[in-house]
Amino acid sequence: MTFSTGHTLDLREFDALVGPSVHFVSALQVSVDRVLRRPGPCPALTRREREVLRWAAIGKTSWEISLILGISERTVNFHVQGACRKLGVPGRRAACARAVALGLVAV
Template identity: 55%
Template sequence: MIKKALSPKERECLYWVALGKTTYEIGIILGLSYHTVNFHLRNVCTKLDAPNRSAAIAKAFHFAILKLPSN
């Protein structure tokens, strides 16, 4: 169950994590600091009740927060 809806920036950070980007790379892509990216991703894990980023990605797919790209 989702505790609270993800913000647009949290969704965006999670999207890039799901594509295999590192915190540093996400920061460059989004124009955010390393610490800000980690802040958003910690919030994602809390809101999805996930112990880590991998679990957050799995739960995001399960709850249709993230979707597989269509061809």
């Protein structure tokens, strides 16, 4: 990352800027890594987890998905939780987004 200015800095001004600049760049890198999730091994979701996430990604509730797939609502939530764990995300929306981004689910 490059920072530039149109005027000459006194050495005392430069010293005061180095620490915050390094901190800013480090925080930015962590944030970019978190957003982009640098590619690693793609998690292996089961066929049912992918199916449940596909329906969830288009806005279906657990109850609606249970009717569509002919399984209990509790089983739908079980598959969503399993997918969340494998994808390393905290919830249903994040699991859907990550699965779509990784190409595991097509909507």
